[in-house]
Each structure stands twice: as C-alpha cells, then as structure tokens.
Amino acid sequence: MTGPTHEDYGRLIVQGADRPGIVATVSGVLTDEGANIVSLDQSTSDPSGGRFFQRTVFHLAELPSRLAGLNATLETRLGEQLGLEFRLVEARRRKRAAIMVSKADHCLLDLLWRQRRGEVHMAVPMVVSNHPDLGDDVRGFDIPFFHVPVGKGDKAAAEKEQLNLLKGNVDVVVLARYMQILSAGFLAEVGVPVINIHHSFLPAFVGAGPYQRAKERGVKLVGATAHYVTEDLDEGPIIEQDVIRVSHRDPVPELQRKGADVERLVLSRAVAWHCDDRVVRDGSTTVVF
Incomplete structure (x- = not known):
C-alpha cells in the first residue's frame, strides 16, 4: 500500500508566533532524520509579529519506531528554541x-x-x-x-x-x-x-x-x-x-x-x-x- 495512509507517512502541524527560520528549522529537522517532504502548506497572519501555521506531510522509513525520537528532537528545536506548538501524527492512524x-x-x-x-x-x-x-x-x-x-x-x-x-x-x-x-x-x-x-x-x-x-x-x-x-x-x-x-x-x-x-x-x-x-x-x- 502506498500513499498518505501508508505507515511511513507522517504529518507535522506547527503553530505559534511568526519569526524567520521556522520553515528552515522544520525542513532541517526532517532532512536530518532522513525524511522526504511530500507536501508543505504554510500561512501567516502577519510576517512581522503575526501568527504562523504550517502543515507538513512527509515520508520517513520505519516511522512508527522512530516517532518518539523525532518528537523529542522537534520538542527541542521547535518547542524550546522557537517557542512553537506542534503535533506529530502518523497519517495511517484513523x-x-x-x-x-x-x-x-x-x-x-x-x-x-x-x-x-x-x-x-x-x-x-x-x-x-x-x-x-x-x-x-x-x-x-x-x-x-x-x-x-x-x-x-x-x-x-x-x-x-x-x-x-x-x-x-x-x-x-x-x-x-x-x-x-x-x-x-x-x-x-x-x-x-x-x-x-x-x-x-x-x-x-x-x-x-x-x-x-x-x-x-x-x-x-x-x-x-x-x-x-x-x-x-x-x-x-x-x-x-x-x-x-x-x-x-x-x-x-x-x-x-x-x-x-x-x-x-x-x-x-x-x-x-x-x-x-x-x-x-x-x-x-x-x-x-
């Protein structure tokens, strides 16, 4: 089975105060983990001090077993360093x-x-x-x-x-x-x-x-x-x-x-x-x- 419900597909939802470097950080974390970004949508209410939102769909081999480690890395890079909220989910889970x-x-x-x-x-x-x-x-x-x-x-x-x-x-x-x-x-x-x-x-x-x-x-x-x-x-x-x-x-x-x-x-x-x-x-x- 292939496509967005395959067990190796994930979704990352990010939101918080807009600032430079958010997209680069998300892409960098996923790239470092060996993930391939399938789609990426983003929006901001105002590029200067507004609210930022992003939904990323990615493919990462053996995602179920690597989910905890990826979540910990995102917590450090997005949560602690950038002050952002995020949700990481397996696309296959209904x-x-x-x-x-x-x-x-x-x-x-x-x-x-x-x-x-x-x-x-x-x-x-x-x-x-x-x-x-x-x-x-x-x-x-x-x-x-x-x-x-x-x-x-x-x-x-x-x-x-x-x-x-x-x-x-x-x-x-x-x-x-x-x-x-x-x-x-x-x-x-x-x-x-x-x-x-x-x-x-x-x-x-x-x-x-x-x-x-x-x-x-x-x-x-x-x-x-x-x-x-x-x-x-x-x-x-x-x-x-x-x-x-x-x-x-x-x-x-x-x-x-x-x-x-x-x-x-x-x-x-x-x-x-x-x-x-x-x-x-x-x-x-x-x-x-």
Whole structure:
C-alpha cells in the first residue's frame, strides 16, 4: 500500500508566533532524520509579529519506531528554541470519531456511507443518540448504537452516561444534528474536540421552525456552518460553510431538502479535514489547509 495512509507517512502541524527560520528549522529537522517532504502548506497572519501555521506531510522509513525520537528532537528545536506548538501524527492512524445524533438521519448516514467508502479517513466506534429511531440504520453499518435518553430535568445523568461511553475511547465527537445543548461540564470533561453542524440562518432564525420563518422572509440563500463547539452556543471556531440558492417558488419542504443537502456536504468536509489534520485552531478562528 502506498500513499498518505501508508505507515511511513507522517504529518507535522506547527503553530505559534511568526519569526524567520521556522520553515528552515522544520525542513532541517526532517532532512536530518532522513525524511522526504511530500507536501508543505504554510500561512501567516502577519510576517512581522503575526501568527504562523504550517502543515507538513512527509515520508520517513520505519516511522512508527522512530516517532518518539523525532518528537523529542522537534520538542527541542521547535518547542524550546522557537517557542512553537506542534503535533506529530502518523497519517495511517484513523481518528476515532463518535457520532451523536437525534432523529434526523441525513448527516449521520452520509458520514457513515463516506467512512465505509474510505472518503473520510476515520473509524466510528459508536453512535450515541437520545432517541432509538436510527438504531437499525446504524447497526446496518456494523457500528454499535447506544440509546441514551435525555429526561426532562435530568440532563446531567444522561451526560454522565454519555461520558462513560466516550472518555478515552474517541478522538473527536461529531454532532450530526444532535438536538441537545451540551453543558460546559460535558465539554470540559470529554477531553476531545466536538464538531457541530447547523443551518446558517443562525442567529437570524434561532429556535423552532427556521425554514418556515426563512420562507416568510423571502430568503434567497440557504446554507450550513460546521464549527467546533465551545461553551458559547454556536460561537465556536468555524471550519466550513456553504450555501445554495433558493427561490420564492420553493415551498418549505424544498427549502428543508436543500438545506439538508448543504448540511451533509459541509459536515463531511469539516470532519474529513479534521481527521486529516488540515484544521488548525487558533483562539476563536481556524486555519484550514
């Protein structure tokens, strides 16, 4: 097997204060180790005192056994000497993505289908839902399905059960139209990034019936936004967005159908990019390579 998922391919993600010599240092370390750089993308917010970001894909023979030594060298050269943050990962290792869902199936089934086809390089160890409706669909993909009902006034108990399933078992949580607000305590304790998808009418059409209200206002575009989840509802760093044109002729069900199409595409892109280490978070924003 060859290509970016071969066991000897690695990814190095670097970020921090921009200064001369970062690219040369990264290239020098990898060259000294005998690695061959396959691709290199970089960006800076300002070459004079701005923020620097870089994603490098490289090939290094026997990478799994040499990963610890390379990481130690990078810690010295990038971390201690240049004050940069970095992540070194094996490209072959699929991120474990738990999917949380309620009753809407379009984003969930699209992700499972793309994962099965190899379009999204991830493993799905479980799907967790507050409703039992999609259990048979999920089990059809040979993926465990866990029904964790969220009782009125008893969200804390449900979140505790969800955390028991998730903690230590996943690398990212994907909310594929999970229609419950996650508490700040849950987000702090789960210990991994959480990605959400929502229609882009927010905040203009918050709450129930957004497409009906959008129709009443005569919208000409519907869209979707995928973002990382923070304590501030729907205010997390944005990963991907897209829109599609609609017409005054479109009834509400057609607006909903077109909106679902955009949601599927936007979420699948965001998850795929995250799993390929293309998204670098920096405060309230992101850099996507």
